[in-house]
Amino acid sequence: MDQATQTAWLARTLKHIEGGTTDQGEAVTRIAVQRYTDPAFLARERDTVFRNHPIAVSFSSRLAKPGDFVTHDHLGLPLLLLRGRDGQVHAYLNVCRHRGARLVTAREGCGRHRFTCPYHAWTYDDAGTLLSLPHEAGFGDLDKGQHGLVRLPAAEAFGVVFVLPRQDGDLDLDKALGPLKRDMESFGLSDHLVYDEREIGLRCNWKVVIEGGLETYHVRHAHGRTIAPMFLDNISVMERFDPHARLYFTKREAAKLKTQALDGLRVRDFGNPLYFFFPNLIVLVQPDHATVMITFPQGTDACMIQGAALIPEPALTEKARAHWDKNVKIFWDALDEDFQMGQSIQAGFRSGANSHITFGRFEHPCGWFHAALDKAMTPGAMA
Template identity: 40%
Template sequence: MEQAKQVELVRRVLEHLRTGTTHMVEEESRLPVAPYLQPERLEAEQRLFRKLPMIVGHASQLAEPGDYLTHDSMGTPLLLCRTASGEVTCFLNVCRHRGTRLVAEAQGRRKQAFVCPYHGWTYDSTGRLRAVPDEVGFPSRPSESVGLVRVPVVERLGLLWVTLEPGGPDVDTFLAPVMPDLAGFGLEKLVAYKPHTMERKLNWKIAIEIFLEAYHLRYAHRESIYPLFFNNVGLVDRLAPHIRAIFPKKTIQELGGQPEAGWELRKHANVLFQLFPNVLLLVQPDHVSVSTVHPLGADRTEYRTFWLLPQLPETEKATRYWEKNIEILIGAVQEDLAMGESIQSGLRSGANEFVRLARFEQGLRYFRDDLDAYLASSR
C-alpha cells in the first residue's frame, strides 16, 4: 500500500478517535432473509462462482517442478502442478478413461508422472497422456490424442486464480480496484504455510459478512482479541466489487506524535480485503492470511485458510511463534463462525423477514448489493 494511502487511512482513524465516532453511511438499511435460505438462490450463486476468478492457492505451494496441488471446493476437482519448464498448469483432476480422480492427496511432489489408481493411465505435468496399459484394446489410440482437460490459471500477486467457465471478467480487470493497495504488500514474495479447513453450518454469505464490521468485537471477542482493539471503530470502504476494512488497534494512537513518513498501517491495524465474492485477505504486521469461503449447501460452508509468511520456520522458536499466531486467529474465527451458525438457525426460525443493518454496518450492504448486481447481470 502506498505511503500516501496509509497516511490518509491513519488520519481518518485518528479523527474518529478524536471525535468519538466511527465510519458510517447516512442511513441504516435492511437485507432480506430469504437469500440465506433458498436453494435456488444458492444455485445461482454457485453458477456465478464458476464465471469469476477464484483463488485456489499460492505460487509457493508449487515451488519446484513436479509440485502439485489439488482443489475441490468449487465442486469441480482440480489438479495444479508446475511443469519441468516452470509453467504452472491446471487441469480437471479426472482420468480420461473412466473419470477416476487422478490424484487424491491435497499437495505433494511427483518427479515422474500422475498415474491413475484405477487402470494405470499415466499423464505428465503438461497433461499429456503418456501411457495406456494394454492399449491394444483401444484401436482409437488414446495416448496419441487424449490428454487432461485444461483449466485456465493465472498467477497474480503470487496467488493462483482459476476461472471454470467463460463469461466473466479477466483477472487483471477484476483486481484493478484493489491492485494499488495489494501490490505493495509483496504477497508474491511470501510462502504458504499450514493450510487449514473447517466446515460449519451456515450460509456462505454469513461467513463473509461477519468479518465486515467492528460492531461485534466487544461482545463476540470479549475474552480473546477485543482488548487489542477499540469498541466499534473502523473504516469500511467500497472498492467495488471488493471491500477494504480497517480495524485499528489501540497502538495506532502512538502514531499521532510521529512523522507521517514512518507510519505503517499494518503494524497498528488489521487490514482486511474482502475480494469479491469469497476471499478474506487479512494483512497483519508480519504476515498475511488468505481465507476462502465455499458454499457446500444453503446452510453449510467450507472455510479454508492458509498463511503467507516471510519464510517457513526453521527453528523451534519460530515454529512456536507462528503456531501461536495461527491459534489466535483460528480461535477468533471460531468465535465468529459460532455466531454465524447461531444467525443461520435464527434466520430459519422465521422470526425475521429482514435483518437490520446499522449505519456502521455498511460493508454488509456493499457486499450484498454487488452480489445482487452480478447475479442480475449473469442471468
C-alpha cells in the first residue's frame, strides 16, 4: 500500500474515531436464505465462479525449490502443484492419461522430477511430458506427445499460488487482482514462509465464512473473549475493487492518531488491513506478518478452510517459535469463534425461521460479495 493511501486511510479512521462513525453503504441489503441451502445454486457457483476465476490453492514457500510438490483436492478437481526445473510453479490435473488413476497419492514431497502412476507405471516429468510406459509396443502408434498431463494455468503473487481451473484459460494476475495485487506485494509477503498451515472442515455454507471477514459489526460480541479488547467497536474503512474489497479493522492504538502527524505512519501499526480476493481468499495483514484463509465449498452445508500464517523468516529458535505460536493462536482462536457461529447460522437457515437475511449499511461489503457472485454467475461472464 503506497504511503499516500496509508495516510488517507488513517485520516478517514481518525475522523470516524472522533465522530463515532464508520464507513457505510447507501442501503440495507437482503439476501435469500435459499442461496445457502439450494444444491442447484451451489452447482452454479462451482461451475462458474470456481472455474472461471483464479483460485488460491497453496503457498509459494510450500514449493520453494525445483522438485517440491503438493497435491490439492478441495476444488473438486485433483490437482498436482509443483516447482519445475525452470523455477516456475506448474499445475496439472493429478490424473494419469492412461486409465485415469490418481498419479500422485502423497500430499507433498520434495526433490521429485518424475512421477510414476501406481497403476501401470506410466511416467511423466515435471513439465507434464509422458516419458515412458511399460510394454509400449502394445499401444501401437500411441503419440506420447498427445498424452502428457493436463496443464492448468498457474501463477504466484504475494506468497500465494493461484490456479485457473480451466484448461483453455489464461491467467493474468495483474488483471485479475487489479491494484490490490500491488498493495499486497508492497507488504513484502512474496518471500514470507508458511507457518502452522491447517485444514478445517465446517458444517456451513462457504459464503457464511467469507461474510464473517467482511464486516466489523460482530467483533465486539462474537469475539468478546479473544480479540475484541484489541479493537474499537464497529469502526472501519471499507473500499470496493469489484469483485474484490479492502477493509480496515481498527485497533485501540488508533486513538493515538489524535496526537500524531499522519504522514509516514503505517496502517498495519494501528489496525489490520484485510484484503478479500474474490471469490474465496482473505488475507489479514498484521504488524509483522500476515494470516491467510481460503474457503472451499464442499456442499450446501459444508466447506473446507485452508489457512496459515505467512512469516518473514524461518522460526529457528524456541523464542521465535513461541512468538509465532502466540500470534497464530490468537488468529485461530478468533476464527474458531467465527466458525462456531457460522455452523450455528447454517443450522438457523435450515430451521425455516428466515426467508432472507439482512446486511446493515455498515455490513455493505457482504452485499458487494453477493453482487459479485451474481455477476460471475451470469451466462457468459468471465474473470
